[in-house]
Amino acid sequence: QSVLTQPPSVSAAPGQKVTISCSGSSSNIGNNDVSWYQQLPGTAPKLLIYDNDKRPSGIPDRFSGSKSGTSATLGITGLQTGDEADYYCGTWHSSLSAGEFGGGTKLTVL
Amino acid sequence: QVQLVESGGGVVQPGRSLRLSCAASGFPFSSYGIHWVRQAPGKGLEWVAAIWPDGNKKYYVDSVKGRFTISRDNSKNTLYLQMNSLRVEDTAMYYCAKYTSSWDYWGQGTLVTVSS
Numbered sequence: 001q002s003v004l005t006q007p008p009s010v011s012a013a014p015g016q017k018v019t020i021s022c023s024g025s026s027s028n029i030g031n032n033d034v035s036w037y038q039q040l041p042g043t044a045p046k047l048l049i050y051d052n053d054k055r056p057s058g059i060p061d062r063f064s065g066s067k068s069g070t071s072a073t074l075g076i077t078g079l080q081t082g083d084e085a086d087y088y089c090g091t092w093h094s095s096l097s098a099g100e101f102g103g104g105t106k107l108t109v110l
Numbered sequence: 111q112v113q114l115v116e117s118g119g120g121v122v123q124p125g126r127s128l129r130l131s132c133a134a135s136g137f138p139f140s141s142y143g144i145h146w147v148r149q150a151p152g153k154g155l156e157w158v159a160a161i162w163p164d165g166n167k168k169y170y171v172d173s174v175k176g177r178f179t180i181s182r183d184n185s186k187n188t189l190y191l192q193m194n195s196l197r198v199e200d201t202a203m204y205y206c207a208k209y210t211s212s213w214d215y216w217g218q219g220t221l222v223t224v225s226s
Binding site for chain 1: 209
């Protein structure tokens with residue numbers, strides 16, 4: 001069981017918007033920054049969002065992140081078929097000195 | 111550009127050992143923490159271990175404590191994971207990842223299969 005809870009799957013039509021939630025607790029998300037990763041089929045994970053809401057260079061502004069309390073959210077607008085992937089949230093649990101990931105969410109673009 | 115290249119994976123029997131390596135380039139290796147993250151077939155990501163830039167601090171997920179050892183050679187820009195007493199449940203793709211405030215760069219992974 002993952003410590004961070006994500007919905008197993010989400011779906012939306014091309015051009016639409018989707019959000020993926022990541023729920024934790026005061027001991028992980030509540031006190032640590034959240035990052036988001038995209039894993040396309042057969043490839044390594046790729047950083048999408050760091051420090052809750054920041055995008056690395058090269059990541060389109062269609063991807064956004066937010067955090068409130070013990071939950072975080074990844075938003076994707078203008079969905080494309082190429083966005084079909086697994087998405088993971090992650091955080092460094094500073095008091096446990098351990099990394100934690102959500103169980104992953106499979107995005108289907110219908 | 112940042113590159114992380116894992117090697118050392120393979121098929122091994124339960125109870126045996128394996129050492130993974132992660133060769134880094136394109137950034138000042140000795141200035142960053144590096145982590146191992148694994149992914150069992152068809153499953154999600156699982157953080158495994160972390161080592162601080164100077165190698166003085168090391169952290170592990172409970173399931174590998176006492177069996178796995180993370181280390182690094184900053185003179186060779188290389189990270190290691192010594193895996194002993196391997197179990198069937200250790201079967202996974204193992205990724206090394208550079209860590210800043212997030213896992214910002216990942217290698218392509220090396221597959222470890224533990225099977226009799």
